Amino acid sequence: MSEQGNDDGGWADVARWRKAERARLIDLRMTLSAEERAGRSQRIAAGLDAAIGSPEGRIVSGYWPFRGEPDLRDWMDRVRRRGGRIALPVVVAKGQPLEFRCWSPGDKLERGVWNILVPAQGPAVLPDVVIAPVVGFDSARYRLGYGGGFFDRTLAAMQGKPLVIGIGYAEAAIATIRPQPHDIKMDVIVTDAA
Numbered sequence: 001m002s003e004q005g006n007d008d009g010g011w012a013d014v015a016r017w018r019k020a021e022r023a024r025l026i027d028l029r030m031t032l033s034a035e036e037r038a039g040r041s042q043r044i045a046a047g048l049d050a051a052i053g054s055p056e057g058r059i060v061s062g063y064w065p066f067r068g069e070p071d072l073r074d075w076m077d078r079v080r081r082r083g084g085r086i087a088l089p090v091v092v093a094k095g096q097p098l099e100f101r102c103w104s105p106g107d108k109l110e111r112g113v114w115n116i117l118v119p120a121q122g123p124a125v126l127p128d129v130v131i132a133p134v135v136g137f138d139s140a141r142y143r144l145g146y147g148g149g150f151f152d153r154t155l156a157a158m159q160g161k162p163l164v165i166g167i168g169y170a171e172a173a174i175a176t177i178r179p180q181p182h183d184i185k186m187d188v189i190v191t192d193a194a
Contacts, residue, residue: 014178018144021174025136025144029068029169037068040192044167045075047190051165052129055084061100061127061162062086064109064117069133070167070192080104087127089150090118097154099124114146127162130155132186134168136177141166141186144177155184163187 032040052060060079065071076086087100091113101119103109112118132151136144143166145151155164166186170193177183 011180014180015147017178018147021177022135022144022147025172025174026067028171032068032169037071040169041070041072041075043192044070044190045072045078047192048072048075048131048165048167051188051190052163055079055082055129057083058128059085059087059100059102059125060129060131061089062131063089063133066114066116066133070169072131072167077105085125087125088119089154091148091150094148095153097157098150100127101125126158126160129163129165132164132166134166134172134186134189136172136174137166137168137186137189138174138176138179140176140179141189142177142179142183143186143189144172144174149182152182152184156182165190167191 060076062072062076063069065073080086086103088103089098090101092099101122102125103119103122107122108120109117110120132143132145134143135146143151164184164187166189168189168191170191172191
């Protein structure tokens with residue numbers, strides 16, 4: 001199979017495989033206790049600090065945790081205290097790129113798609129660093145997400161090239177996500193692995 005080809009089956013086969021793999025990986029991470037997820041999230045945060053360096057003067061897009069994802073809210077607060085700004089992704093319409101809005105503790109949040117909290121208002125900003133949670137990832141740094149294509153669509157449409165970091169638990173590593181032409185590589189993958 002070529003790096004971005006689908007020589008081993010058409011898109012329908014890949015989509016079915018991804019759906020099953022996505023369910024398996026989400027089920028796996030949901031078996032982690034809240035305490036274990038918290039410890040692993042701290043290790044991921046340390047890895048992000050190393051990957052990003054100083055956040056001063058930069059906009060870093062985080063996310064509100066969902067379905068057992070690493071919880072980086074404490075880390076996002078530390079980014080703010082170190083001079084960075086935090087933006088959260090907002091789904092504005094199906095099939096459209098995400099919009100990023102700045103957020104600080106105390107800002108009004110509302111329930112967005114999948115009931116995830118997002119900033120209720122504010123202008124769209126362009127992040128310098130995009131943190132993209134992964135359901136799965138491969139050694140070529142391709143990300144398996146939830147299947148909506150929002151991050152790939154957003155990254156493809158962004159003016160300027162942010163640093164794109166996929167984050168997830170070490171168990172999310174798979175041999176390949178069977179990348180397709182629309183899939184976009186992450187610059188770095190950060191996990192809780194030592």
